[in-house]
Amino acid sequence: MEKPRQGFWGLWNISFGFFGIQIGFALQNANMSRVFQSLGAEIDNLPALWIAAPLTGLLVQPIIGHLSDRTWLGRLGRRRPYFLTGAILAALSLFFMPLAPALLAAAVMLWVLDASLNISMEPFRAFVGDMLRKDQHSAGYAVQTAFIGAGAVAGSIFPWALEHLGVSNDAPLGSIPDTVTYAFWFGGGALFLAVLWTVLTTREFSPQQLAAFEGARAEAADDAVHALAARGPLASIVWIAAGAIVALAVGWFDLEKEVYLLGALLAAYGIASLIAARLARAGRGTNMLASIVGDFAGMPALMKRLAVVQFFSWSALFIMWINTTPVVAGAFYGAPDAADPGYQEGANWVGVLFTVYNGVAAIAALTLLPLLASRFGKVRTHIIGLLCGAAGFASFFVIRDPHWLIASEIGIGIAWASILAMPYAILASNLPQAKLGIFMGLFNVFVVVPQLLVATVMGSIMKAFFPGQPIWTMAFAAGTLCIAAVAMMRVNES
Structure with missing residues (x-):
């Protein structure tokens, strides 16, 4: 039995x-550094303030993936309850974000906003796999990528467009420009x-229909949980030890305090895997923690190789989102200080640049x-795109005129389109339907882990080697994409 073929409107x-x-993500990515600096944040503290976003994704996406695989709410379906819940929370977060009275409040709102966006976003990846035949997966993820690009164009261009419609773009230190405030509300x-x-x-296929579509590939038993139950404690101890070493390195090498978070996450996963293995051995394999840890440890080989590619690809993207505004404002507009009018001009041009790369991605x-x-x-x-x-x-x-940075964004836009489409199209055709949500959620762990690494480590690197020169972050972004391209050579799509 095969799924019906979807037409254009499907x-x-x-x-x-x-x-x-993606309008929500674009407003966040293009404007949060601007919001933080407008509220008094120093450039060296931006990575720490951005930690909320990837940390939230790391926690939320596997949980939502696991839950959405097991949800069925009648006419509302399997994935759509999470779409709707996340959208309501994200819309409220975007309304209250520009009203934040202080830096701490803005950081908390970023946490809430990113959690809400992730609740909606994560099931959308699995939704394409749920609804489409295998021979339509590439087309489905291409259409999704086009909407991502179009949404990002709309979100990125909002402040620039509002300024040209007469909305004030000026703001003294400690306040947010009206262009950003109204952009968040419209978004x-x-x-x-x-x-x-x-x-x-849309109307989702029922669990019974999905099982029939899956046929012989439907899993009779949870082999990942069985393997977890049989595993010894050594791997968990290694994770805990790695976390302790990272924490000690903060004092040894005088690293930024945010690196403690990286050590804590490594140790936390080690502890979680010990608990999950114990639950699995006790016959409680349906427990969410045991299921998630078991599936993470038992990822298919293809997924593991693509995960390496994702890790380095998204390292570059997060470097770009954090640093493009200070890079362009400082290196191309001579305005590193957020109180300088030239800074706001440069920040608006970043919105245009982000519009270009997202528009290129959509096309x-x-x-x-x-x-x-x-x-x-x-x-x-994908190698070509990277x-x-x-x-x-x-x-x-090599570019001196900020207007020529549009050419830079064309290359970045092609990479962005490929990152959003090719890995997911390869995966969706090679994963069991019953676990599509959890595996997509776990795959997205390798989207957020590099962001956490950038947020915790990049500040220390820049402070030690390139103080006051954020443009060197672009060199790191170029290098990590080259590493991703080399890692992609190990992937066999068949």
């Missing part, structure tokens, strides 16, 4: 909600309406990537 409705979600409304469209226009997802994939395959297409992004980041060192 593909549209399945992914349209991601248009709204929250757009996010909710777009997700509501997908919720109202490339529907045109360039399918053409390359049909000729060279998904793996080689190298285009590396060239875009490297070009920051």
